[in-house]
Amino acid sequence: MHRIAFSLIGGAHQFLHGVAVLAELSRRAEVEARAYVVSGDDAVSLREMLDRLGAGPVEIVVMALPRPLETLARKMGFAAAMKVPRLIHWATHIRRSDAIVSLERTSTLLKRLPGHCPPMVHIPHGAGDRAKGYEPRFRFFDLVLVAGEKDRTRLLDTGLLKPDRVAKIGYSKLAALRALGFESTCDGFSQSRPTVLYIPHFDRSLSSWDGMGRAIIDRIARDGRFNLIVAPHMRLFEHAVQEGRALCEEFAGSDNVHIDPGSQASLDMTYTMQADLLVSDISSQIYEFCIRPRPCIFVNAHGVRWEDDPSYAMWRLGDVIEDIEQLIPAIENAFAHPDAYANRQREAVHWSLGDLEQSTDVIASDRILELLAR
Incomplete structure (x- = not known):
């Protein structure tokens, strides 16, 4: 049994970039899936998405801080944003997994803390052009699952990763939205104009x-x-x-x-x-x-x-x-x-x-399990 943890500390606005992969892995008989989020609201949002995707069992863990620190953070209005303290507090728990998947790069802190850390996988959220999207923390990932050739080429050009640590999977957000259904419209206009x-x-x-x-x-x-x-x-x-x-x-x-x-x-x-x-x-x-x-x-x-x-x-x-x-x-x-x-x-x-027609969630799940089989 492979214990795979998803560090979803970036917030609900990033969930679509990884939730279909999490759902697919949870349906694999050889996987025990767990997701870590920063708030109760995020836990509710994630559970709703997973249910709509027909996911298998997924334990969702809210990364609560010790009560005095959590209370202070809420009073100051940035409870959910305290990603680093939450990672430090929950590091031992998260690192008991066989692999950790993250949608952001703050979670690379888990690699930099003392003690053993399992392989880390990154699914970048978004596919923009900014140089910030190809920064030094990529070197802490054992596998990066990018959408298309642009990200693969630019990452390899940085010298931070070798080719066997970067794989193209297509756009994971689009795969999630197709599975969830996203033919919604904004009906707030009284007149039909461009x-x-x-x-x-x-x-x-x-x-x-x-x-x-x-x-x-x-x-x-x-x-x-x-x-x-x-x-x-x-x-x-x-x-x-x-x-x-x-x-x-x-x-x-x-x-x-x-x-x-x-x-x-x-x-x-x-x-x-x-x-x-x-x-x-x-x-x-x-x-x-x-x-x-x-x-x-x-x-x-x-x-x-x-x-x-x-x-x-x-x-x-x-x-x-x-x-x-x-x-x-x-x-x-x-x-x-x-x-x-x-x-x-x-x-x-x-x-x-990348290829917008391929099954990104399946391909990503296969690449993650291949990493664990090495």
């Missing part, structure tokens, strides 16, 4: 939000020809809850602007499947949007020299604007020539997300 989706990144030093976000909303809303969904990465308002709440209240009565600071619909591709055009900066959801090729506009709010920078490869999939005055003309041009970047988008999706 829908523009704006997804600013959460890292404000790279995001278009602070420099141009409000102007983007105002220009599209005032123009009146388009419906607008504003669905930033849920971490954008993680430490600015009031900012997100105020924006929702301001546009609550709008008939053409829908603000979503972080609901399930912003995670499960509801918006990326529904929208007709995407406005963004460096969000990895660009590749999810381009699964079905459509126009994209990229906002260079920081004057980046991006043309030869692989961290901005996605910006070759649409027009790039640097000034708010260019926004509406760019939208008009994109809708006038909707297929201008379609072939390039198809190639980029395959390069980044």
